[in-house]
Amino acid sequence: MEYKLSSRLEQKFREIDFESLVVDSLFDESAKKVRQWIDSEIKAAFDHFNLTLDEAEGRAFLEAYKDGTKVLIIDGETVLIIHKPQY
Numbered sequence: 688m689e690y691k692l693s694s695r696l697e698q699k700f701r702e703i704d705f706e707s708l709v710v711d712s713l714f715d716e717s718a719k720k721v722r723q724w725i726d727s728e729i730k731a732a733f734d735h736f737n738l739t740l741d742e743a744e745g746r747a748f749l750e751a752y753k754d755g756t757k758v759l760i761i762d763g764e765t766v767l768i769i770h771k772p773q774y
Contacts, residue, residue: 725769732759732766
């Protein structure tokens with residue numbers, strides 16, 4: 688048996704699909720901007736400590752906690768704390 692939706696319902700489903708695409712694209716853009724911001728903060732910390740990518744393996748590490756918080760540690764000093772958002 689095949690069901691046929693009314694034209695109003697078909698239009699409503701098209702609007703819902705469009706809205707979800709818009710929301711997803713906005714979320715992707717926001718996530719990209721947050722990622723760029725975090726990258727710039729890490730770069731600033733590396734610059735502050737005169738740390739090159741070659742030296743990073745021995746002098747820097749990222750520690751993750753159960754609550755989602757991440758901490759960048761360079762030369763034994765905490766230089767950046769990234770908290771996971773609470774919803």
